[in-house]
Amino acid sequence: MSDMADIPHLLLVDDERSIREPLAQYLTKQGFRVTQAGDAEGARARLNAYAIDLAILDIMMPGEDGLSLCRHIRETSETPVILLTARAEETDRIVGLEMGADDYVVKPFSPRELAARVKVVLRRTAGGAVRQHAPEAGSFAFAGWVLKTGERALVDREGVSVPLSTGEYNLLHALVTRPRQVLTRDQLLDLTQGREAAAFDRAIDNQVSRLRKKIETDVRNPEIIKTVWGGGYTLATEVTRL
Amino acid sequence: MRRPGPTSLPGQIALLVAVALFVAQALNFALLLRERRAFRFAEITLPAVTRLIDAAERTTAPRPVPTRDRMRGVRLVTDRMPALRGEPERDVEQAIRAGFADAGIRPGRIAARIRPIDEAEIQERGIGGQRAERLRRMGAVLDAAVELPGRGWLVSHTPWPMAERGLLWQSLAQTFILYVIVLLPVLWIGRRIAKPLRRLAVAAREFHPARPLPAIEPSGPQDVRLLISAFTDLGQRVNAMVDEKDRMLGAIGHDLRTPLAALRVRIESVEDDTDRARMAETIDEMNATLDDILSLARLGRPSEAATDVDVAALVDAVVDDFRDLGHDVDFVEAARVPLHLRPNLMRRAVRNLIENAIKYAGAAEVRVETGARAVAIVVADRGPGIPVDRMDAVFDPFTRLETSRNRETGGIGLGLALARAIVRDAGGEITLVNRDGGGLNATIRLPR
Numbered sequence: 170m171s172d173m174a175d176i177p178h179l180l181l182v183d184d185e186r187s188i189r190e191p192l193a194q195y196l197t198k199q200g201f202r203v204t205q206a207g208d209a210e211g212a213r214a215r216l217n218a219y220a221i222d223l224a225i226l227d228i229m230m231p232g233e234d235g236l237s238l239c240r241h242i243r244e245t246s247e248t249p250v251i252l253l254t255a256r257a258e259e260t261d262r263i264v265g266l267e268m269g270a271d272d273y274v275v276k277p278f279s280p281r282e283l284a285a286r287v288k289v290v291l292r293r294t295a296g297g298a299v300r301q302h303a304p305e306a307g308s309f310a311f312a313g314w315v316l317k318t319g320e321r322a323l324v325d326r327e328g329v330s331v332p333l334s335t336g337e338y339n340l341l342h343a344l345v346t347r348p349r350q351v352l353t354r355d356q357l358l359d360l361t362q363g364r365e366a367a368a369f370d371r372a373i374d375n376q377v378s379r380l381r382k383k384i385e386t387d388v389r390n391p392e393i394i395k396t397v398w399g400g401g402y403t404l405a406t407e408v409t410r411l
Numbered sequence: 412m413r414r415p416g417p418t419s420l421p422g423q424i425a426l427l428v429a430v431a432l433f434v435a436q437a438l439n440f441a442l443l444l445r446e447r448r449a450f451r452f453a454e455i456t457l458p459a460v461t462r463l464i465d466a467a468e469r470t471t472a473p474r475p476v477p478t479r480d481r482m483r484g485v486r487l488v489t490d491r492m493p494a495l496r497g498e499p500e501r502d503v504e505q506a507i508r509a510g511f512a513d514a515g516i517r518p519g520r521i522a523a524r525i526r527p528i529d530e531a532e533i534q535e536r537g538i539g540g541q542r543a544e545r546l547r548r549m550g551a552v553l554d555a556a557v558e559l560p561g562r563g564w565l566v567s568h569t570p571w572p573m574a575e576r577g578l579l580w581q582s583l584a585q586t587f588i589l590y591v592i593v594l595l596p597v598l599w600i601g602r603r604i605a606k607p608l609r610r611l612a613v614a615a616r617e618f619h620p621a622r623p624l625p626a627i628e629p630s631g632p633q634d635v636r637l638l639i640s641a642f643t644d645l646g647q648r649v650n651a652m653v654d655e656k657d658r659m660l661g662a663i664g665h666d667l668r669t670p671l672a673a674l675r676v677r678i679e680s681v682e683d684d685t686d687r688a689r690m691a692e693t694i695d696e697m698n699a700t701l702d703d704i705l706s707l708a709r710l711g712r713p714s715e716a717a718t719d720v721d722v723a724a725l726v727d728a729v730v731d732d733f734r735d736l737g738h739d740v741d742f743v744e745a746a747r748v749p750l751h752l753r754p755n756l757m758r759r760a761v762r763n764l765i766e767n768a769i770k771y772a773g774a775a776e777v778r779v780e781t782g783a784r785a786v787a788i789v790v791a792d793r794g795p796g797i798p799v800d801r802m803d804a805v806f807d808p809f810t811r812l813e814t815s816r817n818r819e820t821g822g823i824g825l826g827l828a829l830a831r832a833i834v835r836d837a838g839g840e841i842t843l844v845n846r847d848g849g850g851l852n853a854t855i856r857l858p859r
Contacts, residue, residue, distance in 0.1 A: 194680075277675035280679045
């Protein structure tokens, strides 16, 4: 009965001790094993020393920053990464996701939310097989539309961008990254929850019908987001990564 | 009111120089004319008068009728009043009258006229020799007639210089040549000064403190060059100050967020759920305020590019986010309206208006009205509205209506200031109007 093997091992890298230490404490209480590092150098040493299941990296660090460390991790291993960013500005998100981070939280964040996301990312990447190798950033073209992840915007044929609410964006993102897969409501809820707290209480069906109104030519006869009898929803169109 | 005449620097200088040149030329001309007149009086009028007086004295003398020769070109016409043609010459008439008065002769009517004479007339009259030559040279004839009461008229013909008219033309030609020689260089130098000044004015008008000042090539005279380089220095100092401000704000943002983040992590250990929730709320509020301050301060140089955006979908998306958080926001669906703007900033502006409505009224009704020239995003509530005398004040940063006694509904009043700055940046305007039956209508009007 060695519990140690089942407990996810997190590497927490932040130069701010005032954040790092209480956060490590909290995450330990939540049932994770937490190793701390105060800079990128220490983080590299610990990555080599331990079998780390997930790394939480602060972007703004003196010396080598979190983005560079994230790129290093992505180049050398499959270890998932969650970034801590001080700014909610779009550029940080885009760059972070382009560097291959699996998720990010904006400071000041709720430790509960971080723990929830850690769990979602771990579940998503469990066993290494399910992990999405492609970074989440970029653009997805489908049925005449382009979903731009960096700007979180949907662009139509005429180049006019159609802003999406957080819930709509998360749902559409889940669908376009898994075209022609049948996704159950539970799966969709799981996939959309991880990113922002907003969509928690919203029924998936409601979001689907909102999305259909925006992208389908005939809402009563949907061609893009199809309902699968007894199963859930599927994106019934080719998706091209741009 | 616009002054008449040219307003540009070269135009004004040229006009001034032209007027000055003209006045100088006119004075010159007048002096020259006076001199000519004096000369003519001495050389032509006086001898002519003398001959007439001479002739008059001879005719009154008791001797026999003099011959034409002795009369020195003066004829006595006895049968009729001589018909004179040409322009009357009052100066000569006066000179004759004065001369006769001096000589003690009382003449009757006096006439003096000048008419041009041409080659044909000289030939026809059979004038020859020196006299013809003089006539040709002078180009005109002074015909003078003096009535000697009871005896007839004394008539004389004297060659008269026509040069006076030539003088006028000569003067005009001279002026014209002066104009060409002086005005062209004046216009050129004026342009040399005015052109760089004009470029400087354009650069100054287009100067945006947050954008680097485009290089202005110093040109023109030294003073203008100095001005241009001084302006460039000034612009660069302003740029540097704004850069410095941005760096400082970034540092402040980071330095405040870090302790906030630490605090946010630490409160997780608070056992009491209500307490913890309140603390988290306060931290979120502080963070939101910090965000607003930084956004407002940085609005001069937005990092986001403007794109074509469906405004109806934008408002719809913001409303949906509010509904996700469980707020009561009513939205009337609208047709697609593409506008060119910065979508994330505009989301922020709309969100701030809806947030205010929710703060003060607990609910909001949102609609998008599309006109031919403009699109209006209307956020209406049934809250207390705003006293009319405070309508403008609510847009000032850090202003809060004192009617909101509740700390929770307070904020620090950055929301509207930020929203207005964003909307103005997009070329639009926000207006607030109290609704009939209570409540407020906040309208974002954007040009199409």
